[in-house]
Amino acid sequence: MNASRIIRLAFPFILNYVVYYIYLFTPEIYPIMNKIYIIGYGAIGKVLAVALKLNGHEVCIIRGSIADAPPQLQEITVESASGNWPSTEIHIGSLQQFRSLEDGIIVLANKSFGNARLSEVLQSKVGNAPIVIMQNGLGVERSFIEKGFSNIYRTVLFATSQNLQDGLVRFKPVAASAVGVVKGNEQLLNETVEQLNTPQFPFRAEKSIQPVIWKKAISNCVFNSICPLLETDNGIFHRDENALALARRIIAECVEIAAAEGIRLHADEVEASLLQISRSSDGQLISTYQDILNKRETEIETLNLEVAAIAQRLHKQHVVRETRLLGELTLLKSKLHR
C-alpha cells in the first residue's frame, strides 16, 4: 500500500479526532460548566444553592430583581421533614458583578415575569452556557428563544419550598424534578442534569418535556387562580367536592388546548396529579396567593392567561372561557391589592 492510499484511508479517522478535540476544548462550542449561577434569591434558589454546595459545587446566587446588590455571604438553613440540613454559607451577588457567566450553568429560579429583562442583560454574558429555566408556566422560555440563546433547558419542579425567614427555608421534595431540552442537545442535557442532581434536591433528564410542562401548568392554572380567589390553601381540592368540580372544568378546557397544540393528556391523569399535589401541600398557600398577600406581581400571565392567549392564536378562545375568566379575576385581584 502506498503512502497516499494510507493517508486517504486514515483521513476520516483523523478528521474524527480533530473534530472531537475541537468539540471538547473549545468553550464556544462546548461549555465548561465549572460553576452554578442561580438567579433569584427566593425559596427555590436558596434550597438549590444549599443542596449543591453541600455536594461540593461552586455556587453563587445572583439577585434577580436587584442589579447592584453588594457581594455578600449569607448563611442559609433548610428545614425538611427528615431534619434540618447543615447551615451553609452561600455567596450572593448581582449580575453587574459578572462580566461573563460562560464558565457555568445558569439556573433561572426567579419569577418568570422577570425573564424579558433578564434575557436582555444575560445576552452578552452567557455564550453557549446552558440556561436552565426552573419556573412554572407556559412560554416562560420565549424571550430566551427570541434572543437566540443557544442552550435552553426547562425544568418542571416536583418539590415545594417556602421562605420562613431571610435565611430559613422549608423544603419538601416530592419526586425528582424533570429537565428537558427546549433548545440544545441531549448530551448537554444529561451533563447539566448530572451537575444539578443531588440526593437532597433530585433532578432527572426527561426526553419528552412538553407533556410534563403542560400537565404541571394545567394544575397550576387551577391552584394559582382558584386558591387566591377563594383565599384558601392548596388542600381545598381534596377536601371539597365543589372545588374539585370547578377544577375539573378548568382541566377539561386546558386539556383541549393542549391537544390542539399536539400534547395528548387525559383529564383523569391531570386530575390525579392535582389531587396528589393538593394532599401533599395541604395547608400550604400557593405562590400566587402569597404574592397577592405580599403585594407582589404574580405569574398568572404565564398560566391561565397564557393558555387563553394560545387558544386565541388557535382560534379556540371559546374553549377556555372559564380558564381565562379566573385568570383575569386573579390578575385584577393582584392589581387591586398592590
Ligand SMILES: NC(=O)C1=CN([C@@H]2O[C@H](COP(=O)(O)OP(=O)(O)OC[C@H]3O[C@@H](n4cnc5c(N)ncnc54)[C@H](OP(=O)(O)O)[C@@H]3O)[C@@H](O)[C@H]2O)C=CC1
Ligand atoms: N416555591 C415552590 O414551591 C415552587 C416554585 N416554583 C417556581 O419556581 C420559581 C421560583 O419560585 P420561588 O423561589 O418560590 O419564588 P420566590 O418568590 O420565593 O422568589 C423568586 C425570586 O424571583 C426574583 N424576582 C422577583 N421579581 C423579579 C423581577 N421582576 N425580575 C427578576 N427577578 C425577580 C427575586 O429574586 P431576588 O430576591 O434575587 O431579586 C425573588 O426572590 C417560580 O417560577 C415558581 O413558580 C415551582 C414549583 C414549586
Ligand SMILES: CC(C)(CO)C(=O)C(=O)O
Ligand atoms: C402546585 C405547587 C405547590 C407544586 O409544587 C407549585 O407549583 C407552587 O408552589 O408554585
